[in-house]
Amino acid sequence: MTEFLQQLINGLAFGSILALIALGYTMVYGILRFINFAHGDVFMIGAFAGFYLAPRVAALVPMPSILGGLIVMAGSMAICAILGILIERIAYRPLRRGTKLAVLITSIGVSLFLEYAGQKFFGAAPRRFPALIPSYSIENIGGLSVSSNQIIVLGVTLALLIVLRFIVQKTKIGTAMRALSFNPEAASLMGINTDVVISFTFGLGSALAAAGGILFAILYPAIDPLMGIMPGLKAFCAAVLGGIGNLPGAALGGVIIGTVEIFVAGSKYSTYRDAIAFAILILILLVKPSGLLGKKDIEKV
Amino acid sequence: MLEIKNLVVNYGAIVALHGLSISVPARKIVTLIGANGAGKTTTLKTISGLLKPVSGEILYAGKNIAGLPPHHIVGQGISQAPEGRMIFANLTVLENLQLGAYLQKSRDLVRQEFERTFTLFPRLKERQKQIAGTLSGGEQQMLAIGRALMSRPRLLLLDEPSLGLAPLLVKTIFEKIVEINREQGLTILLVEQNANLALEISHFGYVLETGKVVLEGETRELRQNPKVKSAYLGG
Numbered sequence: 450m451t452e453f454l455q456q457l458i459n460g461l462a463f464g465s466i467l468a469l470i471a472l473g474y475t476m477v478y479g480i481l482r483f484i485n486f487a488h489g490d491v492f493m494i495g496a497f498a499g500f501y502l503a504p505r506v507a508a509l510v511p512m513p514s515i516l517g518g519l520i521v522m523a524g525s526m527a528i529c530a531i532l533g534i535l536i537e538r539i540a541y542r543p544l545r546r547g548t549k550l551a552v553l554i555t556s557i558g559v560s561l562f563l564e565y566a567g568q569k570f571f572g573a574a575p576r577r578f579p580a581l582i583p584s585y586s587i588e589n590i591g592g593l594s595v596s597s598n599q600i601i602v603l604g605v606t607l608a609l610l611i612v613l614r615f616i617v618q619k620t621k622i623g624t625a626m627r628a629l630s631f632n633p634e635a636a637s638l639m640g641i642n643t644d645v646v647i648s649f650t651f652g653l654g655s656a657l658a659a660a661g662g663i664l665f666a667i668l669y670p671a672i673d674p675l676m677g678i679m680p681g682l683k684a685f686c687a688a689v690l691g692g693i694g695n696l697p698g699a700a701l702g703g704v705i706i707g708t709v710e711i712f713v714a715g716s717k718y719s720t721y722r723d724a725i726a727f728a729i730l731i732l733i734l735l736v737k738p739s740g741l742l743g744k745k746d747i748e749k750v
Numbered sequence: 751m752l753e754i755k756n757l758v759v760n761y762g763a764i765v766a767l768h769g770l771s772i773s774v775p776a777r778k779i780v781t782l783i784g785a786n787g788a789g790k791t792t793t794l795k796t797i798s799g800l801l802k803p804v805s806g807e808i809l810y811a812g813k814n815i816a817g818l819p820p821h822h823i824v825g826q827g828i829s830q831a832p833e834g835r836m837i838f839a840n841l842t843v844l845e846n847l848q849l850g851a852y853l854q855k856s857r858d859l860v861r862q863e864f865e866r867t868f869t870l871f872p873r874l875k876e877r878q879k880q881i882a883g884t885l886s887g888g889e890q891q892m893l894a895i896g897r898a899l900m901s902r903p904r905l906l907l908l909d910e911p912s913l914g915l916a917p918l919l920v921k922t923i924f925e926k927i928v929e930i931n932r933e934q935g936l937t938i939l940l941v942e943q944n945a946n947l948a949l950e951i952s953h954f955g956y957v958l959e960t961g962k963v964v965l966e967g968e969t970r971e972l973r974q975n976p977k978v979k980s981a982y983l984g985g
Contacts, residue, residue: 621848621852624841624845624848624849625849625852627838627840627841627845628838628841628849630840631838631839631840631841632836632838634800634832634836635832635836635837635838636838636849637799637800637819637820637821638798638800638820638824638829638830638832638836638898639824639849639850639852639897639901640820640821640824640825640829640852640853640901641821641849641852642819642821643821
């Protein structure tokens with residue numbers, strides 16, 4: 450039982466990071482109906498932005514500290530938001546009137562570009578991520594060992610999910626996002642500048658991925674330019690599991706896939722830990738292709 | 751108020767409008783009638799900026815607005831209740847109406863518009879918290895028109911407001927259209943399959959065939975025209 454709870458805590462922490470990434474996939478899909486395969490690499494850039502920001506922030510505020518950690522995370526989120534907006538503007542927007550396949554393949558190109566530009570500029574060898582926040586482990590709460598980092602990861606994720614929900618449900622731009630995802634033509638008839646909403650969506654999704662990158666690096670402090678590939682693919686599985694285009698679904702899918710993976714990693718089948726997300730993807734596509742919370746979509750022409 | 755001159759629009763490889771010219775005077779209801787594929791919806795979509803014309807002019811208050819993006823057109827005071835209603839079925843009635851006033855910065859004016867819309871369609875007020883997808887067809891049409899009015903347009907484009915509605919509801923909707931025109935002095939360009947009804951409530955009419963105007967005139971005259979009678983009014 451203790452071991453189960455221990456793994457559950459580990460799994461939830463990992464899963465919440467996948468959830469943050471999965472939200473970006475699902476938001477972009479909801480609005481443009483394509484999978485942005487470069488999204489996992491934005492997550493990687495988020496971690497590296499934190500890596501380079503940390504020493505500069507440390508010159509201003511004492512590090513490691515909660516304040517310093519938050520400043521680094523906010524900075525990395527801002528950098529990735531701009532990056533996400535630029536990627537859409539430069540690589541995807543010119544293809545908006547073309548086929549979905551063209552944009553999809555372009556996103557794979559952007560993904561490779563970020564990965565190998567990352568190797569060129571950051572170096573291919575793993576780098577040690579600096580300590581942003583004070584870290585200690587809280588031993589023996591009923592035999593459990595919880596690290597303060599895990600609690601921070603869960604807390605920050607929860608806070609970001611609440612902020613995201615507020616933006617999407619209560620603000621004008623959020624309502625415009627939901628309108629656009631339902632019917633872009635009708636949205637533009639309302640006077641909504643669809644380009645602005647699309648840019649905002651990319652910015653928002655990329656900022657969440659950056660937060661995920663920072664949290665990931667706090668938990669697993671070795672970062673490298675290819676670190677976004679696996680979490681990115683797993684988060685994509687999570688978005689499909691929850692129902693692509695559905696925000697609570699993406700969060701739920703991330704938590705489920707992350708938790709299942711950690712349980713597999715802790716069992717005798719640990720060799721299969723990276724495969725399990727894809728096994729779940731295949732399973733959900735066979736059983737309920739619309740995902741756990743997704744609605745059956747009527748494909749509009 | 752609106753003057754379309756020699757508008758040519760392609761829909762993919764098909765030429766949908768071959769030099770269409772129509773004129774919509776202020777405070778009037780003007781209707782476009784014609785068979786499927788005559789170019790009625792294409793005309794409205796082009797005015798709204800959803801389609802880009804190949805050539806021709808759309809003069810609105812003296813300025814050529816042809817080819818501007820849709821959100822600029824709305825900003826100029828032209829809004830549309832599109833064919834098939836296109837309400838946001840995933841949002842509440844209230845959110846749908848709020849989106850209609852998307853460009854309106856003044857909260858006071860938005861509040862005024864809500865009041866006016868709810869006076870016009872009390873049913874929408876009762877259902878404001880409801881998800882729009884759960885409304886009946888007639889209510890959805892009311893919502894589509896109410897939403898288009900929320901931007902305080904000076905020209906309202908209505909595409910097939912009677913589509914898929916029971917005759918009694920069609921009557922209600924058309925009474926509302928007349929009311930909007932009479933009481934608010936709003937200029938309306940109406941596209942309708944139901945030519946009888948459309949010609950009954952409007953001041954001027956244009957008959958479209960394969961992307962061109964073949965007949966035009968005051969509706970009183972059009973309704974007496976034997977050609978119109980046999981082709982569009984059921985003899």
